[in-house]
Amino acid sequence: MSTVGTLVAVGVVVVLMMVGGDRRALLIGATTDAHHQLEMACETCHAAPAFADAETAKNELNKTCRKCHEDALDDADDSHSRKRFRSPRMAAYREKVDARYCTSCHVEHRPDITRASAVTVAMDFCVACHSEGEQDIRATRPSHEGLSFDTCAGCHNYHDNRALYEDFLVRHAGQPWLKAEPVHALSAQYRAWEPPEESAIGPGAVAAPAVALADAAIVAHWAGSGHAEAGVACADCHAPDFAEGGLQGDVEAAWTDSPSVSVCRDCHRQEVRTFALGRHGMRQHPEIAVPREPGQGLATLGVDATLPETISARLSDPVPPTHMHAAEARLPMRIDAPTEPLDCGTCHDSHAVDIEHAAVAACASCHDDLHTRAYFGSPHHALWLKEQAGEAALGTGVSCATCHMVKGKRRGKVTTDHNQNDSLRPNEKMIRPVCLDCHGLAFSLDALADTDLVSRNFAGRPAVHVESIEWAVRRAEPPDAGR
Amino acid sequence: MLTFTEEILLLLLGEEDGAFLPVNSNAFECALAGATLMDLAFALRIDTDLESLIVLNENPTGLAMLDRILARIATHPEVMDAQSWVRLLAREEANTIREQALASLVDRGILEQRERRRVEHYPMRDGTAQREIKLHIREVVLADDIPDPRDVVRIALCDACSIFPEVLSEREIEQATPRIRQLRIMDLIGREVAGAIAAIQRTMLMAVRARLARFRRYVLALAAIGGIATLATVLAPRIPVPDRFGPTLLERLWGDGAWQEWSGYVLLALSVLGFAAASLRRMRFAAKIGDQNWWRVMHVGLGLSCVLLLFVHTGFRLGYNLNAVLMGCYLAALVSGAFAGILMGGATQLRRFGFAQAGRLTRLPMRVHVIALCTLPALLVIHLLIVYLY
Numbered sequence: 001m002s003t004v005g006t007l008v009a010v011g012v013v014v015v016l017m018m019v020g021g022d023r024r025a026l027l028i029g030a031t032t033d034a035h036h037q038l039e040m041a042c043e044t045c046h047a048a049p050a051f052a053d054a055e056t057a058k059n060e061l062n063k064t065c066r067k068c069h070e071d072a073l074d075d076a077d078d079s080h081s082r083k084r085f086r087s088p089r090m091a092a093y094r095e096k097v098d099a100r101y102c103t104s105c106h107v108e109h110r111p112d113i114t115r116a117s118a119v120t121v122a123m124d125f126c127v128a129c130h131s132e133g134e135q136d137i138r139a140t141r142p143s144h145e146g147l148s149f150d151t152c153a154g155c156h157n158y159h160d161n162r163a164l165y166e167d168f169l170v171r172h173a174g175q176p177w178l179k180a181e182p183v184h185a186l187s188a189q190y191r192a193w194e195p196p197e198e199s200a201i202g203p204g205a206v207a208a209p210a211v212a213l214a215d216a217a218i219v220a221h222w223a224g225s226g227h228a229e230a231g232v233a234c235a236d237c238h239a240p241d242f243a244e245g246g247l248q249g250d251v252e253a254a255w256t257d258s259p260s261v262s263v264c265r266d267c268h269r270q271e272v273r274t275f276a277l278g279r280h281g282m283r284q285h286p287e288i289a290v291p292r293e294p295g296q297g298l299a300t301l302g303v304d305a306t307l308p309e310t311i312s313a314r315l316s317d318p319v320p321p322t323h324m325h326a327a328e329a330r331l332p333m334r335i336d337a338p339t340e341p342l343d344c345g346t347c348h349d350s351h352a353v354d355i356e357h358a359a360v361a362a363c364a365s366c367h368d369d370l371h372t373r374a375y376f377g378s379p380h381h382a383l384w385l386k387e388q389a390g391e392a393a394l395g396t397g398v399s400c401a402t403c404h405m406v407k408g409k410r411r412g413k414v415t416t417d418h419n420q421n422d423s424l425r426p427n428e429k430m431i432r433p434v435c436l437d438c439h440g441l442a443f444s445l446d447a448l449a450d451t452d453l454v455s456r457n458f459a460g461r462p463a464v465h466v467e468s469i470e471w472a473v474r475r476a477e478p479p480d481a482g483r
Numbered sequence: 484m485l486t487f488t489e490e491i492l493l494l495l496l497g498e499e500d501g502a503f504l505p506v507n508s509n510a511f512e513c514a515l516a517g518a519t520l521m522d523l524a525f526a527l528r529i530d531t532d533l534e535s536l537i538v539l540n541e542n543p544t545g546l547a548m549l550d551r552i553l554a555r556i557a558t559h560p561e562v563m564d565a566q567s568w569v570r571l572l573a574r575e576e577a578n579t580i581r582e583q584a585l586a587s588l589v590d591r592g593i594l595e596q597r598e599r600r601r602v603e604h605y606p607m608r609d610g611t612a613q614r615e616i617k618l619h620i621r622e623v624v625l626a627d628d629i630p631d632p633r634d635v636v637r638i639a640l641c642d643a644c645s646i647f648p649e650v651l652s653e654r655e656i657e658q659a660t661p662r663i664r665q666l667r668i669m670d671l672i673g674r675e676v677a678g679a680i681a682a683i684q685r686t687m688l689m690a691v692r693a694r695l696a697r698f699r700r701y702v703l704a705l706a707a708i709g710g711i712a713t714l715a716t717v718l719a720p721r722i723p724v725p726d727r728f729g730p731t732l733l734e735r736l737w738g739d740g741a742w743q744e745w746s747g748y749v750l751l752a753l754s755v756l757g758f759a760a761a762s763l764r765r766m767r768f769a770a771k772i773g774d775q776n777w778w779r780v781m782h783v784g785l786g787l788s789c790v791l792l793l794f795v796h797t798g799f800r801l802g803y804n805l806n807a808v809l810m811g812c813y814l815a816a817l818v819s820g821a822f823a824g825i826l827m828g829g830a831t832q833l834r835r836f837g838f839a840q841a842g843r844l845t846r847l848p849m850r851v852h853v854i855a856l857c858t859l860p861a862l863l864v865i866h867l868l869i870v871y872l873y
Contacts, residue, residue, distance in 0.1 A: 009861035010868075017872050026869050029803045046873045054740075112800055113724045113738055120738070122728040149728070 019297030029109035043289035076160035163428035175440030182438030188395025291317035501606030516572035706824025757785035
């Protein structure tokens with residue numbers, strides 16, 4: 001009986017692993033934040049063949065990590081790139097930490113040893129290579145003498161160290177905490193757009209079902225939106241196949257009340273692409289594994305059989321949700337957060353496309369952490385209200401999106417990076433594109449290093465001081481340099 | 484007429500499958516030695532006093548089994564007391580006595596010999612003899628009459644091997660316990676057979692208790708440590724992985740996949756050895772290595788080492804999903820095994836506190852132990868598949 005039970009249980013698990021079915025019960029540990037959205041699509045990360053040797057498995061995991069994180073690493077000018085550690089010269093260092101493999105420091109499903117930024121080695125890991133020889137930081141940087149290695153991560157980031165480049169620090173030394181004209185230039189440019197007069201464009205020229213056009217508020221919102229200004233009519237989104245010259249009947253037949261994200265992507269390619277890189281939209285990332293076909297799994301086991309539909313349905317992988325839901329978030333969320341899947345329409349009103357709403361209210365409709373709560377009433381919020389009221393210049397207000405959905409320029413146009421993580425982890429990443437428009441570098445470094453101040457959403461002055469600038473200046477201009 | 488040795492063997496055989504009932508091997512060996520000496524005493528071939536066991540008559544009894552022992556006593560260079568003879572025969576002759584008695588029962592047509600899964604079985608060809616012995620013992624124990632000296636010996640042998648539960652119901656045992664205790668110490672035999680039987684009987688019981696007590700102490704100690712260690716695994720706070728980078732032992736144990744792989748395989752090997760120690764102890768080859776008590780101590784000792792390796796492998800972490808189920812079943816097997824070991828090893832102490840049927844208390848933890856162990860092969864294979872496939 002025990003033997004039969006053993007064989008049945010093992011058989012079920014082998015089928016689950018090799019053919020199809022829900023494998024979440026096989027998870028060996030809770031998945032890290034963000035990755036938990038991909039739990040149902042194991043092959044997104046586990047692409048190595050079954051029973052592959054450790055080297056192959058690590059290489060395959062590296063590849064799958066880079067599928068999603070490569071852009072960020074490239075942008076960060078990764079100071080510990082894999083390429084650098086491939087050199088034979090680095091063999092001695094590889095013995096200590098094999099930095100060629102992501103999994104040397106980031107092991108998934110190990111919540112017991114997972115630290116900030118999904119690091120699974122002790123946070124003083126810099127000691128491995130920077131405590132002796134030519135890389136001994138205490139020898140090459142007298143300023144670092146006496147510092148223990150568990151303090152490194154307080155200022156430095158292993159992959160993205162741009163905030164502490166010496167020439168950058170020296171160049172921004174001595175800046176006041178607040179600039180004379182604190183304006184976020186790209187935001188100012190972005191917000192300078194004037195919406196069209198709602199009455200200027202009538203809906204009569206567009207093809208749409210009478211029911212849809214009967215809602216005067218929707219029509220008015222649309223008419224005052226950028227969509228109307230750009231000539232994007234109802235059918236362009238609601239019946240895209242008949243957008244160009246479609247007859248009223250065709251449009252009505254193909255009409256959908258809830259256009260998919262792919263409709264938005266047609267015009268907002270960059271926004272939709274970056275949305276899929278962040279936590280809000282990562283389930284739409286093109287590299288997410290699709291559910292397995294039971295037939296393929298059987299073929300890998302050497303079974304060439306067509307399964308009856310009932311069995312095939314049972315062996316099919318569960319289809320993962322295509323969107324994130326607020327209920328799945330691991331950050332504190334409001335209990336009345338929207339229950340709908342998170343897509344473009346969650347933050348952007350489909351017809352009014354109110355970017356002011358998307359910049360603050362939409363965030364606060366879900367997020368309920370201390371930082372979000374403290375925003376309302378903070379100096380940044382006060383500036384935002386002033387700008388909204390027309391009492392301050394464009395670009396002086398600071399919304400959630402100002403810091404977390406960083407503006408950039410692409411082909412002469414201001415675009416919004418919808419990957420909210422691009423300016424976080426570490427938060428110094430937002431210094432260059434955001435903070436420095438209004439604040440000095442020293443103040444920005446101090447403010448972002450003060451976790452309590454971050455929780456209070458920067459209401460007050462930093463209680464922490466990062467000495468990086470002083471050290472860099474001393475190194476660039478030694479005290480006896482002028483003699 | 485059957486000898487005491489043959490009678491005790493018949494009582495120890497299962498009615499249905501002909502396999503020997505689980506009985507403490509030390510007690511069994513001493514009982515066989517004592518039964519042989521008592522057969523010789525009843526045949527008026529030997530006598531005892533406080534200091535010596537002497538041969539009265541060297542003429543053969545006609546039974547090969549008894550005559551061989553009689554010859555050994557007669558030719559032994561030094562005179563020993565009854566206790567020494569029981570110990571010596573238990574150690575050196577028990578297996579031969581057992582095999583000769585079984586062969587005699589097969590020759591008499593009472594048993595037949597079969598072998599299943601390399602273990603010898605002796606199913607009843609004619610169960611009448613066994614039924615009659617059980618019925619007779621039952622009558623003697625439950626009646627108030629003064630028993631026959633041979634019955635007193637039978638009762639002493641049954642008590643030495645703890646086989647009353649096979650003869651009497653639970654209620655009957657409760658009812659008969661005072662009388663069994665009384666019969667065991669009766670001096671009736673002394674008057675009939677010059678005190679030899681009584682001396683051998685007392686000696687046999689003392690030897691049984693002494694040998695049992697030694698093994699029970701080992702089992703009790705190992706099981707108690709194992710039980711405490713297992714409970715600590717469940718209840719103690721998790722030991723955090725050190726927050727210092729470097730080749731620290733704990734960092735390697737719980738952070739390095741290769742180390743975890745090794746500790747896992749050592750744990751698996753110890754578990755398999757522990758299982759083998761429990762299941763192979765009745766095999767003939769196992770007896771050559773050590774008696775059943777030795778194997779039992781080994782089993783408990785290996786169980787304790789499994790607890791320690793489990794800590795090395797997991798660091799008191801109970802796991803997640805199916806790993807948590809595996810850990811739960813493994814801990815259930817360890818805790819129930821330790822509990823059964825404590826009850827078994829502490830039976831003497833428990834009896835002092837009024838738990839006359841301490842042996843019966845082990846049945847529940849043993850069942851839990853076996854059920855938990857049954858789940859482990861599947862969960863272990865799944866654990867390995869998950870590790871190697873992903």
